[in-house]
Amino acid sequence: MIPRAARAGYRNVAVDALRAVALIGIMMNHIFGAEMASLVWWDTHAIGFALLIGAGAAFAVPASGADRAKPVARAWLRASVLVAAGFFLESVPNGGVAVILVRLAVITALVAVIALARTGLLPWVAALLLATTPQLAWHLQTLHPELFSKAVGWSSATDPGAWMRMLWAPYHPALLWLGVAVIGLWVVRRFDLSRVRDLGIVAALGALLSGGAYAFSVFAWGRWGAPAGSDLKTLAVGDFATLTQDWRWLLGVGAYLPSTPSLVFSSGIVLIAMAAVSLLCLARPVALALKPLAIIGGMTLSAYFLHVLLEGRIALWTAAGQLPNGAEVPTGWANFGSQVAILFVFLWLWHLLPGRLGKGPLEWLSRLVANTIVR
Incomplete structure (x- = not known):
């Protein structure tokens, strides 16, 4: 029997709420930098995004059935929209943010293909990816640094060196994070997030991964x-x-460190968080309380897009020394609070729009493209 959470079209409040929490972590990282307010997140907000992409693939691609190619094709088309959005954000004022939409698009496309595999094979696929890709990435960067370039924006779309950087380089490497996404895919396929026993297993698995890696x-x-x-x-x-x-970095655990132990450690932390929030959501009052957060979590790509645009505007206003109305440019917690308020109010109002349109502007556009081409 397929777990309820893995059935196509099903929305899980806990998973969507975690997406929103991951977004908040990314925003804090951009706004506070290396201050304690963002350091407490380690890299779990970013790794969480990758793992939850895998969870999303479990929702989108049925575990069985005759016609599973169409959801995969739609995932690739949605990913193409994200690629365009990512290159756009790299081409406009963005406050120096390291835009990750193109990487997330690559993960979205590849994990959708992996979702065609039998559920029992997925842990082995994840293990293979997590065991080999960090080593391969390290050797590529060490022996062939000339293969990597720092080009960004639309020009990087046809630059092989830019793609090598996005796929393999140390920060936000798509192919290294793919194994993390496969963990999310397998967990949602294999376990029922509405059953206490299954949640206990997921939490124990997360503790085993994190504890073992550390x-x-x-x-x-x-x-x-x-x-x-x-x-x-x-x-x-x-x-x-x-x-x-120094090859010994490959043995360690650190925030954003592209090593097997570090990726496994952070994945385990995210699994523990998923189990904990899912357990809380079994209580209907908690699920209802988290519903507004989950609604925003269902539109995290749009929220991320808007956040980067806001960061770009704030950087321009900071350079000018004031806001357009002459007021002081917000910094720190004032900046964070104002961005959260703007995004949550805008996306909540957008949610009230009818049908698919209310799922988020970028989500709506990507689904429109996918569903128009693949019927």
């Missing part, structure tokens, strides 16, 4: 030594200046 990192760095700069502050801000000079 223990391995402590053992490995104790056995072979830690690389230079592996102090807590460096690990918290994702600064690994000697990454391609």
Whole structure:
């Protein structure tokens, strides 16, 4: 029997609420940088996005049935819209934000194909990806740095070096995060997030992954030594200046560190959070209370798009020294609070629009393109 949460078209309040929480974490990371307000997130907000893309694939692509090719084709078309949106954001004022929409689009497209595999194979696919892609990425960057370029915007669409960076480079690497997405796909396919027993297993799995990865990192760095700069502050801000000079980074755990232990550690934390929020949502009052957050979570791509545009405007106003009306440019918590208020009010009002249009502007556009071409 297919878990209720994995049936096509089903919306899970806990999963959507976690998407909104991941978005808030990304916003705090952009606004506060290396301050404590964003460091507490480690990299789980970003890894959470990847894992929840896999969960979304479980909702979109049926686990069985004769006609599963169409959902995959639609996923690729939706991903193409995200690619265009990502290149657009890289081409306009964005406050220096490292735009990740193109990476998320790649993950969306590839995990949809992997969703065609039998559920029992998915853990092995995830393990293979998580075990091999960090090693391959490290060797590519170490032995062939000339393959990578820093081009952004529309010009990067036809730049092989830019695609190598987006697929393999240390920060937000799409192919390394693909294994994380497959974990999300498998968990939603395999376990019923509305059953306490299954949620306990998911939480235990998350604890096993996180605890095992951290223990391995402590053992490995104790056995072979830690690389230079592996102090807590460096690990918290994702600064690994000697990454391609020291293979021992591949053994460690750190925020945004593209290593197998680090990816497994953060994936486990996200699974624990998924189980905890899902358990809380079994109580109807909690589910109702989280519904507004879940509605925003169903439109996180639009929210992310608008947030980056806001960051661009704020950067321009900061350079000018004031807002258009002459007021002081908000910073810190004032900036964060104003952006959250603008996004949540706008998207909540958008949600009131009828039909598919109310699912979010970018989500609506991507679905319109996909459903128009693939019927």
